[in-house]
Amino acid sequence: MSDLKHVLFVCTGNTCRSPMAEGLLRLALADRKDFSVSSAGVAASKGGKASSETLDVLKKRGASLHGFTSRPVSAAILAEASHVFAMTEGHLANLEARFPEFADKYFLLREFSGITNKRDGTDVPDPIGMGLAAYEEVAKVFEAAIPSIIAYVDAEK
Numbered sequence: 001m002s003d004l005k006h007v008l009f010v011c012t013g014n015t016c017r018s019p020m021a022e023g024l025l026r027l028a029l030a031d032r033k034d035f036s037v038s039s040a041g042v043a044a045s046k047g048g049k050a051s052s053e054t055l056d057v058l059k060k061r062g063a064s065l066h067g068f069t070s071r072p073v074s075a076a077i078l079a080e081a082s083h084v085f086a087m088t089e090g091h092l093a094n095l096e097a098r099f100p101e102f103a104d105k106y107f108l109l110r111e112f113s114g115i116t117n118k119r120d121g122t123d124v125p126d127p128i129g130m131g132l133a134a135y136e137e138v139a140k141v142f143e144a145a146i147p148s149i150i151a152y153v154d155a156e157k
Contacts, residue, residue, distance in 0.1 A: 046072060114145075
């Protein structure tokens with residue numbers, strides 16, 4: 001296996017949460033050549049754009065998603081990934097049911113953030129339709145999780 005670590009983020013439509021996580025992790029790893037980062041959705045359409053709020057949150061932090069288009073999760077995408085971070089328990093269950101052969105790669109992103117949320121439990125809430133403030137809250141979860149994700153992936157390889 002290659003020394004390249006490939007982190008895949010998975011949400012529903014691959015237009016809000018997973019692209020935001022992808023952009024923020026890429027920013028955090030800007031000086032690293034041993035990581036690849038991507039995203040997909042369990043119910044995504046191919047070729048969609050990231051939401052304007054996601055792009056606004058990323059731009060504010062100096063991150064971008066140049067050339068990004070949404071894509072549905074597939075066995076081929078999962079095979080390329082070394083670590084797959086799902087946004088919700090539902091996404092995780094979907095991955096486990098559809099692609100059980102990759103189950104050893106699956107993790108809940110929220111477990112790496114250290115942020116608890118009584119309403120959402122271990123889920124990263126879906127900000128779609130909730131306004132920019134909801135996207136900022138999701139970004140905080142990702143920013144809290146990213147150092148732990150990097151350390152975990154580094155320790156495993």
